[in-house]
Amino acid sequence: EKGGWDSFMDKEIHEDPAAVADTLRGRYDVNGDLDLDEVHISPDVFRQIDKIIVIACGTASYAGLVAKYAIEHWVRIPVEVELAHEFRYRDPILTPRTLVVAISQSGETMDTLMALRHAREQGSRVLAICNTRGSSIPRESDAVLYTHAGPEIAVASTKAFVAQIVATYLLGLYLAQVKGTMYRDEIHQMVDSLKAMPPKIQQVLDTQSETVRRTAARMLEARSFLFLGRHVGYPVALEGALKLKEIAYTFTEGFAAGELKHGPIALVEPGEPVVIIVPSSRGRDILHNKVISAIEEVKARGAYTIAVAEEGDPDVGRYADVVFWRPQCPTLLSPLVDVVPLQLFALDMAELKGLDVDKPRNLAKSVTVE
Numbered sequence: 001e002k003g004g005w006d007s008f009m010d011k012e013i014h015e016d017p018a019a020v021a022d023t024l025r026g027r028y029d030v031n032g033d034l035d036l037d038e039v040h041i042s043p044d045v046f047r048q049i050d051k052i053i054v055i056a057c058g059t060a061s062y063a064g065l066v067a068k069y070a071i072e073h074w075v076r077i078p079v080e081v082e083l084a085h086e087f088r089y090r091d092p093i094l095t096p097r098t099l100v101v102a103i104s105q106s107g108e109t110m111d112t113l114m115a116l117r118h119a120r121e122q123g124s125r126v127l128a129i130c131n132t133r134g135s136s137i138p139r140e141s142d143a144v145l146y147t148h149a150g151p152e153i154a155v156a157s158t159k160a161f162v163a164q165i166v167a168t169y170l171l172g173l174y175l176a177q178v179k180g181t182m183y184r185d186e187i188h189q190m191v192d193s194l195k196a197m198p199p200k201i202q203q204v205l206d207t208q209s210e211t212v213r214r215t216a217a218r219m220l221e222a223r224s225f226l227f228l229g230r231h232v233g234y235p236v237a238l239e240g241a242l243k244l245k246e247i248a249y250t251f252t253e254g255f256a257a258g259e260l261k262h263g264p265i266a267l268v269e270p271g272e273p274v275v276i277i278v279p280s281s282r283g284r285d286i287l288h289n290k291v292i293s294a295i296e297e298v299k300a301r302g303a304y305t306i307a308v309a310e311e312g313d314p315d316v317g318r319y320a321d322v323v324f325w326r327p328q329c330p331t332l333l334s335p336l337v338d339v340v341p342l343q344l345f346a347l348d349m350a351e352l353k354g355l356d357v358d359k360p361r362n363l364a365k366s367v368t369v370e
């Protein structure tokens with residue numbers, strides 16, 4: 001039951017920290033080495049993998065897109081992310097050394113199931129990342145790595161998303177471990193940083209909720225929103241846009257910040273709300289400066305700018321009308337905190353509009369038809 005919360009979605013957003021902690025638990029040993037014996041794919045087989053293809057739909061596909069940045073960096077093999085419904089119709093290149101990763105909260109999404117059947121028929125191994133024990137997708141896969149987010153009832157996915165990111169990261173670090181593409185110390189450090197994330201997510205919930213709600217209250221008349229991000233902030237922008245469209249019925253578009261000048265900037269007119277995911281400013285990250293200039297660009301055209309930025313960022317305050325602050329963390333882990341205010345923002349917008357946040361119109365929790 002809702003246990004005192006106004007909606008399942010509200011409850012489930014507040015379970016983001018636990019979803020991360022529970023998905024990590026038991027998957028590393030005392031030294032910080034990854035232990036994924038439960039997957040029942042031998043290290044030898046993992047060592048042979050030379051390409052990953054993620055298949056998924058909706059929110060799960062954005063978790064896959066986040067994973068692409070981390071796994072390519074750590075493991076040095078290509079990671080493709082494909083919407084499950086597009087996958088089998090284009091005759092994808094699959095070999096026995098391709099690992100297909102099917103991500104699904106429910107485990108019953110027909111598009112994803114059909115795609116994984118196709119991959120197996122072509123002789124590739126399929127690993128499911130799934131939140132529902134005994135569901136069709138893990139049953140039909142060669143192996144499974146469960147997310148431990150607990151049951152997700154609200155149609156719009158929230159805690160499953162952060163758990164999916166963690167599961168893909170565990171897979172990536174494990175691959176790096178068996179292939180030797182990272183130093184053990186680096187792996188241990190990353191595991192430690194992952195373990196430190198639940199309290200950071202909690203901090204966002206504790207300190208940012210009020211600002212988020214106040215911002216939502218001011219934006220109720222907005223007819224559309226643009227979301228932009230770069231690097232791992234790009235899939236976060238897509239997910240933030242999807243949440244708002246799903247439950248607040250607001251027209252949104254998420255895009256890569258670098259695309260701004262190639263088209264979307266034409267949409268910016270005075271008052272247009274633009275949400276920007278800002279990378280860390282530490283280490284004088286070049287991406288930080290580029291995203292800051294994107295804010296400047298839209299601001300100069302009268303946009304109302306809402307930034308998600310790291311505490312201590314010296315530049316964002318000059319251009320952003322509102323900032324949702326995140327605690328410092330490694331760049332690759334920032335999606336785990338950056339998505340939280342965007343989940344809350346969609347929830348608040350929908351609630352303030354008097355909509356049914358758990359059961360948005362026209363949508364189903366799991367789509368069991370192709």
Ligand code: BG6
Pocket residue numbers: 057058059060103104105106107108109112155156157363364365366367
């Ligand atoms: C959609 C749901 O139809 O399916 C989304 O409304 C979800 O919230 C998507 O992200 C994929 O679902 P699943 O269960 O395969 O992760």
